[in-house]
Amino acid sequence: MSDQPSEAARRSEASPAPGGVQAAGTVPEPADAGAPEDPGRQKPDPQEPARTRAGVPAQDSGPEPPVRPAYLQGPPPPADPWQRRTQKSSPGVLAGLRPSSPSAIRAATLWSVLATALLSALLLGDGLGPNLLLVAVPATLAAFFAAQAAGRRFRPWTVTWAVGGLALLAVPALRDAGWPTFLAVVSALALGSLALHGSRSWLGVLIGSLGLFHSVPAGLRWGVRGVRDRADDSKGHVRTAVRSAVVAVVLLIVFGALFASADAAFADLLGNLLPDLSLGDAPWRVFLFVLGLVGALAAAHTAAAPVRWDGITVRPGPARGRVEWALPLIVLNLLFAAFIALQLAVLLGGYDKVLEETGLKPAQYARQGFWQLLWATVLTLIVIALALRWAPRGRSGDRTLVRGVLGALCVLTLVVVASALRRMDLYVDSFGLTRLRISVAAVELWLGVVLVLILAAGVFGARLLPRAIAVSAAAGVLAFGLISPDGLIAEHSVQRYDDNKNIDIDYLAGLSADAVPALDKLPEPLRSCALERIRRDLVTSDAPWYASSWGEARARDILEERTVSDRESECYELGRDTSERGYEEEDSYDPY
Incomplete structure (x- = not known):
């Protein structure tokens, strides 16, 4: 075989490959613009993508994306001199616990919230008593209407929490002592929060009893949005309702004042039923109005969209041997x-x-x-x-x-x-x-x-x-x-005095009106010494009926039936004689 290439091979290397594609290892010659066109040569299609890249045949991968012109391309973003890491915004902790946003607030819920705020401003400024139950009723109705609109069903545990909370609010209506009342009110708020959330796990019960406070901002936004939407769609109905309410209030004030001035018994009845309003306590009343409004809205929003605190799970620790x-x-x-x-x-x-x-x-x-x-x-x-x-x-x-x-x-x-x-x-x-x-x-x-x-x-x-x-x-x-812890303390002290003549008059005199029925059984001068301070507090108190407990009313009746005599000197001697009280020197002072 000859080492020289044949004439046919030399002609194939000099001629271009079919389809306008150069063979590997060849350099294309520049086209002669003035040369005549070869009728047997195929013209390249301007719409067809390039078939070669650096002389290497390319695979057909479909149409390429259009190239953006250079004049439309902006400058590259500047480099961050601090080299900060961009982090994606993660959802909040409660994002997976709270359901979707509640629907528009109903008119019944709005009226119940308004009634709660008005009763809070009118009744809660004079003390605690049956007024807590009166304020809790419209707040409960607001939560009920909101839950009903959201499609929530009432379960046995929900009813248990709700009934228990209302029952605890009966303690201020029955007892005059402040410390059992405080415990009852705090426990009632916790049970009400559990009724709205429906928790069942350890963390759910613990956090759910305090979870009502989390709904305060959302409840306010929900209420404001509902009022604004209804005002826009009312077509003058809201203005009509406001005008009617204003006219009714004016008529009640005018004719009520006339009837009160005409009859003393009617004036006394109105004075006992209606709250005593004055300009001096206006800021306090406004604060109570806002408190009742915010609390009722938070309860209604929680009832419509409760936070499922049960979704927070705590895994058990590693098992030990x-x-x-x-x-x-x-x-x-x-x-x-x-x-x-x-x-x-x-x-x-x-x-x-x-x-x-x-x-x-x-x-x-x-x-x-x-x-x-x-x-x-x-x-x-x-x-x-x-x-x-x-x-x-x-x-x-x-x-x-x-x-x-x-x-x-x-x-x-x-x-x-x-x-x-x-x-x-x-x-x-x-x-x-x-x-x-x-x-x-x-x-x-x-x-x-x-x-x-x-x-x-x-x-x-x-x-x-x-x-x-x-x-x-x-x-x-x-x-x-x-x-009635104060009543039980008084009864035990009276029984101890009957048994061994030991009694602590100074301590018993600091009890509440709940102790009056038991202390009324003491002989004089112990009875007057134990009841003088309580009688003075009852005389100076001008709390209306809705801010007075049943224990306070019973104590008033007992002290009106049997008056307390002035025995200040004898009471002073009894207070100094610690031996008669049966207390040792180290235990003579007990702040509780």
């Missing part, structure tokens, strides 16, 4: 058992021996022991909660171990609760009953109820445990207010 988890709790159970065995020995006859060895008096022994046992109960509940977080799980044997160890701890703690209550009983027998003592005893008793509920949850399941504990707390606050 059986020995690592159970050994500390078993040691704690043995410690509780040893303490309870000693308490049983004391109750069976070793009480005097223990006092002799410790050198303490009975009251000192009881007082020192109660507070330690109260804290031991609280810490035990914390230990149970942490133990459940890291408890071994997954097998039936693990669940049996958890139930056995924690169940034994709950039973032993119940005995500790009983021992603490017994010590408080001994202390009350020695020094009497006070507000602090009855309060901490009630707390210890409720902790015992919580332990019983935990035991029941271990047997029947813990699905209802968060709500059951919330119900027990609300029921305890309601019962605490209904039993």
